[in-house]
Amino acid sequence: MNGWQQHLAILPIALPLILGAIMVALDEHRWRLKAAMGLASILAMLAAAAALAVQAHAGGAASLQVYRLGNWPASFGIVLMVDRLSALLLLVTALLGLAALLYALAHWQRMGAHFHALLQFQLMGLNGAFLTGDLFNLFVFFEVLLAASYGLALHGSGVARVKAGLHYISMNLAASLLFLIGVSMIYGVAGTLNMADLAARLPRMPAADRPLLEAGAAILGVAFLVKAAMWPLGFWLMPTYAAASPPAAAIFSMMSKVGVYAVLRLVLLLFGPETGESAGFGNTWLMAGGVVTIVFGAISVLGTQDLPRLAGGCVLISSGTLLAAVGAGQIAVTGGALFYLTSSALAIGALFLLIELLDRGRDLGADVLAVTLEAFGDGDDEEEQQGDDGIGVPIPMTMAALATCFLCCALVLAGLPPLSGFIAKFAMLDGILNPAGLGKGPALVTPGGWALLIALILSGFATLLAMTRAGIRNLWADLDRAVPRVGAVEIAPVLLLIFVCIGMTVAAGPVMRYMQATAASLHTPQDYVRQVVGRPR
Amino acid sequence: MELVLALAIGILGGSGVWLLMRPRTFQLIIGLSLLSYAVNLFIFSMGRFPVGAAPILEPGGKGDPASFADPLPQSLVLTAIVIGFATTALFLVVMLAARGFTGGDHVDGRPPR
Numbered sequence: 271m272n273g274w275q276q277h278l279a280i281l282p283i284a285l286p287l288i289l290g291a292i293m294v295a296l297d298e299h300r301w302r303l304k305a306a307m308g309l310a311s312i313l314a315m316l317a318a319a320a321a322l323a324v325q326a327h328a329g330g331a332a333s334l335q336v337y338r339l340g341n342w343p344a345s346f347g348i349v350l351m352v353d354r355l356s357a358l359l360l361l362v363t364a365l366l367g368l369a370a371l372l373y374a375l376a377h378w379q380r381m382g383a384h385f386h387a388l389l390q391f392q393l394m395g396l397n398g399a400f401l402t403g404d405l406f407n408l409f410v411f412f413e414v415l416l417a418a419s420y421g422l423a424l425h426g427s428g429v430a431r432v433k434a435g436l437h438y439i440s441m442n443l444a445a446s447l448l449f450l451i452g453v454s455m456i457y458g459v460a461g462t463l464n465m466a467d468l469a470a471r472l473p474r475m476p477a478a479d480r481p482l483l484e485a486g487a488a489i490l491g492v493a494f495l496v497k498a499a500m501w502p503l504g505f506w507l508m509p510t511y512a513a514a515s516p517p518a519a520a521i522f523s524m525m526s527k528v529g530v531y532a533v534l535r536l537v538l539l540l541f542g543p544e545t546g547e548s549a550g551f552g553n554t555w556l557m558a559g560g561v562v563t564i565v566f567g568a569i570s571v572l573g574t575q576d577l578p579r580l581a582g583g584c585v586l587i588s589s590g591t592l593l594a595a596v597g598a599g600q601i602a603v604t605g606g607a608l609f610y611l612t613s614s615a616l617a618i619g620a621l622f623l624l625i626e627l628l629d630r631g632r633d634l635g636a637d638v639l640a641v642t643l644e645a646f647g648d649g650d651d652e653e654e655q656q657g658d659d660g661i662g663v664p665i666p667m668t669m670a671a672l673a674t675c676f677l678c679c680a681l682v683l684a685g686l687p688p689l690s691g692f693i694a695k696f697a698m699l700d701g702i703l704n705p706a707g708l709g710k711g712p713a714l715v716t717p718g719g720w721a722l723l724i725a726l727i728l729s730g731f732a733t734l735l736a737m738t739r740a741g742i743r744n745l746w747a748d749l750d751r752a753v754p755r756v757g758a759v760e761i762a763p764v765l766l767l768i769f770v771c772i773g774m775t776v777a778a779g780p781v782m783r784y785m786q787a788t789a790a791s792l793h794t795p796q797d798y799v800r801q802v803v804g805r806p807r
Numbered sequence: 808m809e810l811v812l813a814l815a816i817g818i819l820g821g822s823g824v825w826l827l828m829r830p831r832t833f834q835l836i837i838g839l840s841l842l843s844y845a846v847n848l849f850i851f852s853m854g855r856f857p858v859g860a861a862p863i864l865e866p867g868g869k870g871d872p873a874s875f876a877d878p879l880p881q882s883l884v885l886t887a888i889v890i891g892f893a894t895t896a897l898f899l900v901v902m903l904a905a906r907g908f909t910g911g912d913h914v915d916g917r918p919p920r
Binding site: 420421433435443451 | 827832835839842843846849850853854879880883886887890893894895897898901902904905908909914915916
């Protein structure tokens, strides 16, 4: 590896930073130029992420690229590191960013100031959080992505957004303070903030220091779990995501995965099986919290009439599933969870974009009417009296396309065959039931494993019910509604995300091998530690 | 010295958490500011603070490296202050917008009846 390839790792951070800064200075009238710059930046990010993923996967079992900023050795300087997990998440982020940008081109980019600059900073924060190798820079990138997300959440303004934004911002500011307390406690005990160095020092840590370190890690974990919206820390999520403009909500579906990523990375790095006395720290909490979050999410999707809130509930279910899967602490489950993370992030992003298109044809009173109909059990008679008028009415082409997209999202999120959600859930269930692999040794399923298994299946059922009900109400029941006017540039990003999900289904073999290799290297962090710490130049 | 610092962190943190639970946005932002002061002092204290020792060089000598305060937490505090300042300013803007939209300064838009 030499020349420009060596510097590929910094591109996903530097490019959006520079372009975003230029965009802030440009006048709002130059939105065409801004859009072109944003598109170029995201396409470059996509290419870089794909190249990094190919590099990481080709590098064998312990493939890791360490990028030393300023070429200082790891414990003093700042490092970025690219392994399979980072490369995968960069790729998903770039895909969602592309979809959000394309969708915003139709009209959302001109609904408020600085959409393109904020999107670039958001992507920079996300990419940085996935790439950084030390805790304090993780904090910095978290703040970058949060600051950009405050702007994006309020994009388009309006009472609902500002009210939800107020809760969202105060919640996340408080969580950032917890983040700082956790980071400084860990530094005070261990004397380093580099994740790999920390993992190297942890097994040799005296027993007297351990409680303090574990307390620091727990406080840090709470900050991540607020971001990942674990119950009871995640009540901010549904109003905020439901109120946000669709392109912002689509990119936010990746933002809640950042918390999951941080938990996954740190739990396996610091409290993996070979770290001495602290091994398995926090796993029980993650498992329990994850399962409760799944239940809460399932109740939320069943209890709402509102499509954006339904999508918010899906984010909760997805977060809960991932956290519980991390808590399970098995390679096979983690591999399935990574597959799930990718497909659910893409499908939820597509769903958020789709919802606005579906809502476009509805009159404003329709939602209130729907609630009233449900509450009083009214309306059935009327429909019957209308007789067979509905039969034989052709569904307009636009509605058919939207309905197909909605169906695909529902299938992925509920985890039904034939799409990628099913493969992901199947892989996780398989990992829970056969920890040692199929037919090898007795299957010892832990109580937590059973709880996760039941929660997974029931949440899939709840999602299916809720999505079916929403689909019938929005697509079938209201035959004389106006057909929404949908531009090609608006349906294209939805199709893009859904096609990636379909692609993941068709190429499930290679993708799953990538995920399993990622999980295997995450569960054996020794190589990672050795490469970051022990290779001075 | 330790006692003074610990009390300062405790009082700031306690007041901050109390104000954070209050229903008015003004109380909220003051609470967050107090909490961030407490956190900044906490980070600072993680670098140890030798009392009465020379910063780096002692008169006529090199000084003892073991008695130096760790400079890294101090730089972390600087970063945290800058970020905290920026986010507080941003939050203030959102609060003013909320005040304009809802006509009140209650965190939920209007007080529950």
